[in-house]
Amino acid sequence: MRYQSLTIDVSEWGNAQTSKSIWRLILSHLSKCLSERGFLSFEAEARRAMEQFLGFGADQFSLQEAPRAGGVKDDPMAFTTCFRLEQYLIFADVEMAPYLARRSEQAKPQQHIEIDLFCPDMDSVDSVREQIIEAIMKGFGLTGARSDIVGPKVVSPSRITIDLKGRLTFKEAVSPALYDKVRAKTDRSILLELKKRGSLLESDLKDFASEQVAVDKVRNTLDFFSGQDVQLVERLYAVVCKKTKEIMFLLPKKEEIAKAPGLLCANCGNSIGSETLMAYYKATPALQDLLDGSRWMPLLVKTAFERAGVPADDILTEAKHFEDEIDVLVAYGDRILVCELKDRPVSLNDAYKLSAKTSRLEAVVGRRSQRSATETRSSAARIGDYGLAGDWWSNALGSDQSPLKMVPILMSTQDIAPDAQSLMKDTRPDAKSLANCEEGLEGFCDQIINQINIARMTARFNVIISRSIGDSVTNLVARTVEEGFNLWLKANAAR
C-alpha cells in the first residue's frame, strides 16, 4: 500500500461564503465536484445501500440539521470523507486555520482540503492527482496560481525528524558508490581481514586464503581495491630481508628500488637489490571508516526504505543518543523505526540492548509527543472540536494525536537467535527481525511501510465511522442512514 498526500487551498471560495458551517459546504461541494467526474463517494454509496435495503436514502447534500440536547444544533457532517477512483482510495478532509487567525487578528481563516491517496502501487498516481486538482480548481472556481494553491501535506523532513535531529547527533550514510564497491560478500570478508590486521604482506596472503577463496583471488581483490578509482587499500612494495624476514623499506613503486642501488640492508648488510621485493597492502582510512561498525549497512537499509516510499530526509543514519547508538532511525507516519544492523549473528544480548535503547529513546520522544497530544486535544476543545482538525493541529504542532509508536527492528547479514526474536516479540508485538538481510531487505522494508500505510488508511476510515457516534460531530453516513430510517418510519407509519 502506497501513500501520497496533498493540500489544496480553497480559501478563495470559502471566504466568499457567508455560512458558519463553511467546512460542511466545502465537503459537500467537493463531493459534487468529484462525483461529477466519475469518483465514487463513500457516502453516496452508503445512501445507495440504504435505498436498496430500505427503499429510502437521504440526500447527503441536503441533510437537515438535527436539534441536539440543550437545543444546540449539530452539524450533520463529518469533516472527512472518502472517494474511490479505480484502485485509488482518496480521503479528503477540510482543515481550517482558526487558531492562526486568532493569534493574529488580521489573518483571515484559511480553508484547505487535505487529500490522502492510497493505492497498492503508485504507477498512475500522477494522473489521479491531476484529476483531483483539476476537479477542485475548476469546481471551486479557484483563480490563484496553482503553485500557491496546491502543496504537499506531508512535508519532509517531518516535524518528528526535525525534533529527533535536535536531540540526537547523526552521521550521513556512506555514499552508494562506495557501497557498490563492497557489495560482494567475499570481497568484503577479504577487506575485513585486512582491516583487522591493518596491513598485510604478499607472503601472508596464503594465511587467509581458504578452500573457497584462492590466493590469487585474494591478491586480485586487494589489487583491485588499491586501484585509482577505488582507493580503499594502499598498495606499497616492501623490501624484506631474506635472512630475518623483516620489512626493511617500503616503496610506493616497484621501480624505485633501482633508484637506490647502493643502499644496504641494515640487518644482513646485503644490497637491497638482492633482498625480496613483494607487495604490501595497507588499509586506508576510507576502508576503516566504511567497515567500522559496518557503515555500509545503514546505507543499504536507508536505500531500501527510500524505495518503499519514505522521504530520504526522514531517515537518520548512525544516530547517537547519549551513549546509545542507533544504526538507522526512520520517522514515518506515527511510527519511529529503530533499526539495529549487524554484520554478524545476532544474540539474545543484542535484542536486550535494542529493547533498552528503544525504551530510552521512547522515554524522551514519547513524553514530548504525549504532551503535545494533550495540548492538541485541549486546543482543539478550546476552539470547538474541528473533527479531524487534530491532524491539522498535529501537523502544525509536530506530533500525531496518537503518541508515537516505537518499532524496534533487528537485521543481520547472518542468523538471528530464536530467543532474540522471541524477546523482541514479547516486549513489543510490532517488533520485526530479518536474518540474512542482504537477500530480502527490500521486500522486508516495503512490507513494514506497507503495514504502516494500511494502518493509516484504516485510521482514516475509523474516523469516518467513529465520528458517527461521537457527540460533537455526527457523521454523514450515520446521518444518511438515520434520515433513511426516518423516511422509512414515516412511510410505514402513514400506512
Ligand SMILES: [Zn+2]
Ligand atoms: Zn637483509
